[in-house]
Amino acid sequence: MADHWIENHKRDSWRRQAKxxxxxxxxAFKLLQIQKRFKLIREGDVVLDVGCHPGGWAQVAVELVGDEGVVIGVDLDPCQPVEGATLLVGDITEDLTQDRILEELDERPINTIISDISPDITGKWDVDQTVAMTLVADVFDFSMKLLCKGGSFTSKLFQGIGVEELIKAVKPYFSEVKRFSPDASRNSSSEVYLVCRNFMPWKMNKGVNIRKTYESLLEPKLSGSEIDDGPEEVYSSFKVRRKRE
Ligand SMILES: C[S@@+](CC[C@H](N)C(=O)[O-])C[C@H]1O[C@@H](n2cnc3c(N)ncnc32)[C@H](O)[C@@H]1O
Incomplete structure (x- = not known):
């Protein structure tokens, strides 16, 4: 009970500070803390913010890239405008949305991809976990090929089954891949971000498909052919949202 009170208090304190x-x-404070630690976004950068609603990360990104930079955000939900950013509405996994992003980029390579994407949840943990991790893999597949040499990709992760496999799937393409939990995230849901730095495009051949690699790495675990050491400790990091009627 006391722990719960302390966590709620911390969360309220971040909310008050944000206001x-x-x-x-x-x-916004999570991104600021990620930035403080990893210096991902620089002045003049082109940034793609995936799952940008209501716009906290886009506000921070605009401040960091300055007047010469570009911030493109995308979300299923429309955002109030953020001065200096272009915020699109759409599903990142759909061709139409991807084409809109490409249009906005106008052939400029991306320096930094930041993704705080959280899917709607059904409440069935195993289903939600699978959907969430697959969505992260899909975001990698669409956007990684748009990254410039040396670029970075940061994504919220959904703790539990599949984390190790996703890391394994993306690791060959970045010189550094780390997990980071910002203080502003340290609540009972134990949220973690995957920070991938220094993209090495020459390591990607045409056929690279992160989702397929991820799923094939995960397959033995799901089919039970791996020896199980017992139940894995699992935390949910989803934002609980009602399904739209
Ligand atoms: C935790 S919120 C992002 C908060 C944001 N970083 C900020 O600072 O304001 C996660 C967002 O992911 C979005 N999302 C979930 N699935 C998506 C999809 N397939 N395409 C685009 N956005 C999606 C949700 O609509 C939600 O607004």
């Missing part, structure tokens, strides 16, 4: 600083969401 006082003009950020739309306390999640």
């Amino acid at each position: 006082a600083s003009g950020y739309r969401a306390r999640s």
Whole structure:
């Protein structure tokens, strides 16, 4: 009970700070803390913000890239405008949305991809976990090929089955892949971000498909052919949202 109270108190404190600083969401502090640690976004960068609603990360990204930079956000839900950013509405896995992003990029390579994407949940943990991790793999598949040499990709992860396999699937293409849990995230849901730095495009051949690699690495675990050491400790990091009627 005491732990629960402390966690709620911390969350409220981030919320109050977000309000006082003009950020739309306390999640802005997560990106600021990721930035402080890894220096991902630089002045003049082209940034893609995946799952950008309500716009907290986009606000931070615009401040960091400055006047010469470009921030393109995308979300299923429409955002209030953020000055200096182009915020698109659409599903990142759909061709139509991907074409809109490509149009906005106008052939500029991306320096930094930041993804805080969280799918709607059904409440069935195993289903939600699978959907969430597959979505992260899909985001890699669409956007990684748009990254410039030396670029970075940061994504929220859904703790539990599949994390190790996803890391294995993306590791060959970055010189550094780390997990990071910002203080602003340290709540009972134990949220983690995967920070991949220094993209090495020459390691990607045409046929690279992160989702397929991820699923084939996961297959033995799901089919039970791996020796199980017992139940894995699992935390959910989903934002609980009602399904739209
Ligand atoms: C935790 S919120 C992002 C908060 C944001 N980083 C901020 O600071 O304001 C996660 C977002 O992912 C979006 N999302 C989920 N699935 C998506 C999809 N397939 N395509 C685009 N956005 C999606 C949700 O609509 C939700 O707004």
